[in-house]
Amino acid sequence: MIKEYRSVSSVSGPLLVVEGVSGVKYAELVEIRLPSGERRRGQVLEVNRDRALVQVFEGTRGIDVPKAGVRFLGRGIELAVSEEMLGRVFDGLGAPRDGGPPIIPKQRLDINGAPINPCAREYPNEFIQTGISAIDGLNTLVRGQKLPIFSGTGLPHNRLAAQIARQAKVLGKEERFAVVFAAMGITFEEAQFFIDDFTRSGALSRTVLFLNLADEPAIERIATPRTALTCAEYLAFELGMHVLVILTDMTNYCEALREISAARKEVPGRRGYPGYLYTDLASIYERCGRIKDRTGSITMIPILTMPEDDKTHPIPDLTGYITEGQIILSRAMHLKNIAPPIDVLPSLSRLKDKGIGAGKTREDHADLFNQLYACYARGKEAEELQVILGEAALTELDRLYIDFARTFERRYIAQGEYENRSIETTLNLGWELLSVFPKSELKRVRPALLEKYYPK
């Protein structure tokens, strides 16, 4: 029999203080019973002698200090997992919200997981073809990678994520593939967009959705990505599936974390976010990867909207330090009607070098993308010069670079939402665009490859 405490002494924001407790453990799951019979869930954030500090996932509204009953359940937050989860919709803590029956658990797993031993990791090096040139050609995604999309309000990041989920595949392999989708604080409409898109492409039956929408308890968002990743780990490392995890929107998650931190009166770091934001984000992002001698993998695409499109804001900044690259969407390109509006210069995939080349994509891939990048960067620089000085001040070569940059944006990047390009197509297109330059300008390509692939 678990003891029920009626000794809540104070409530502040999402936090409760319970006095006179004994035997309470750090990070333990808590159940709060209201006089109306409603039950809420919480977690112990700190325990100091006989006082326990509890964060309440569903918020503290309506909690009456003398009447609330608090029970400490003696275990952490767990998720019941089984293969039956595929095709189902859950709330942020893993309870079904699609009206279906509860999951009959194969296992109950702590949602905080445990860090993968670096010695047990397999290095991600399997090329994933997303069918999107700006990603495949220049910011290649590999299995087991975490590659976030840095976006802004009103930019089509959801469409891009859906396109990746729809088109992603590993060449020449038939394997079990699943999508785990975690929504944190996004609107019903946005969530519905994904559900509709998954339904249309037939992916819904191999998708697990965890939804915490904008009007739902903010503190539950702290648990949502962890719940989703626990499910993903089960599918990947126990059942051997290749799992693509989409987390959207991480900005809302971080705001929930800030709320808790503020309520605890912690010393804030930058912009009021807690000093441990990096560590906290890492405990989410680092759960992706591959493990030696296990078939499955977790590839992660977190989406975050940068406040004021500012890349140096703590959320994108700390994310960028943990993830293996980033895909950045640009408002300027979006306005120019380039879809997807991927700003390739600041975008980066750190793991591409091991995922491309002979036997994976093609031997010329590395040199080709270095060259495309360099030429495009120079074209953009010349374009800026042109704005300041006017056309006349440019050399012939500068004009050539500007033309290249424009064609590159129009043909290479702007491929639209429904074109699925093979890697061959992407690479050949790159060479075709580069052929406006004389060979001597293409210094980033090794001579032998230049001879072989430069269009005659």
Added chain:
Amino acid sequence: MSENQEIKEKRTQSEVGMIVKVSGPLVVAKGMAGSKMFDMVRVSEQRLLGEIIGLAGDEAAIQVYEETAGIGPGEPVFPSHEPLSVELGPGLIESIYDGVQRPLDVVRSVAGDFISRGVEVPGLNRDRKWYFKPIVKAGDEVEPGDVIGEVEETTLIRHRIMVPPGVGGELVEIREGEWTINDTIAVLRTRDRTVNLTMMQRWPVRVPRPVKERLAPNMPLLTGQRVIDSFFPVAKGGTACVPGPFGSGKTVIQHQLAKWADAEVVIFVGCGERGNEMTDVLLEFPKLEDPRSGEPLMKRTVLIANTSNMPVAAREASVYTAVTIGEYFRDMGYAVALQADSTSRWAEAMREISGRLEEMPGEEGYPAYLAGRIAEFYERAGRVRCLGRYQGREQEGSLTVIGSVSPPGGDLNDPVVQATLRVVKVFWSLEDKLAFARHFPAISWLRSYSLYAESLAPVMDRLAGAGYGANCREALAILQREAELEEVVRLVGKDTLGGNERLILEVARSIREDFLHQNAFDPVDSFSSLKKQALILEMILRFYHGARQALERGDDINRIEKLPVREKIARMKFLEESELENRFKEIEAELEAELKGAA
């Protein structure tokens, strides 16, 4: 309460503390009166490793190196009355440790693919036998630090077994043969007792190991990276920092240095960084060959991996663990390079613990002692005269420390960057603008500096050939001039520039693209010997001087810009070292002929 019970109670109280508070990685326990600051403790029946970081009355604040979920008040804390220490001896090389020296491969075989709690494994293998070959004999007088014998630890490292600091006297006995690190290999008679020596020493991580004397650095740590060796060299025993925003290539530079630096032992700490990056190092280093010996690089490397999702307190300890191991190899007379990636994560770990202790914060929430801790850490680098003797002679060792810093938003006003810049002598400033243009390594030639450049110049000239230092300085001056000219071009356009100025822009571009740009993933270009660096730079400057003379003779800059030989100069960096000198002569001849061409 009977008397007996009372005595028993008292005894347990004096030996075992009790938890009163748990807040993340911080645990407070009472009944800890006998313990000292920085003593190690075991927390709860699960025996989680922790360290005392604050004492008030009989209450101790403890940072716990493992996840504390499920721990609560009332549970016991077991003091050890020993500071957090590392084990030093044969078996360190080729190991991969977490922040508190648990070998991760052993942890994996004990606990599986995920790191679970309370795994107790020693830092050094107790069962493995090493062949110990004495170099002194019984009857010899030895002092602290004296090398008494050697163990061939790997094909690259001869592990010198030393008399531990603080012990000296007459050797009564010394035993050649196959021993484990716990076996007695020598017996020493000091003034008042006999001491059994083993191949293992223990040393507290927060205390620097003693040396005879500290010396000023006088040799370069050659890295094979052109921008570093030629423009901003670091000395053996020096300190350097690499700050830069994410995506600017910090980690690639750190990996390149770990691979190619001409140190005898390399210690690489992944401190709060990505798991996959450590895996990359783990998989790649055993395959990569040391350009000097041809042996796998792993055979001279110690890895410490405390990735960002591993417990934050162990991250705080990881840099100390690393630097202590570094000092140990330095004491043998080796040149050691330590790379820490990234010290910002270490500082953040300090900030997190400090916040939980409710200390008054300094800048940006960092503790007020941040700058002090950073300075202390870098001060452990240096070139030293080691304690003791090796084969009768005193020796010198060095420990070079290179830390990367990850400032938020790439902003160099960050307290960690500022505190670091105050102590380090070399600053490699990474710029994302260069990274976007795929100019790697993205080290800015305008903002970086090396305070060793001057003192190392004579040695560099001796190693690379006379005139090298002067060439480096001239090349840097050309790049400076380019930056000024760019301003002009931005205002009035390129056409207004005269031939000489356009030549400067062309040569600067050549220095940037053909010399500074270096592809870490190209098998040939990844490492550039000092000789190769000197030859490429020499050729670019010959073109510059030749072209200037041609312009004076009335030649056309448009023709000079397009000389066919320039492409050959651009490809020099892809030449194998063996064909370099011959090709240099060919290109030299072509250059002369082409410059004469029209004149």
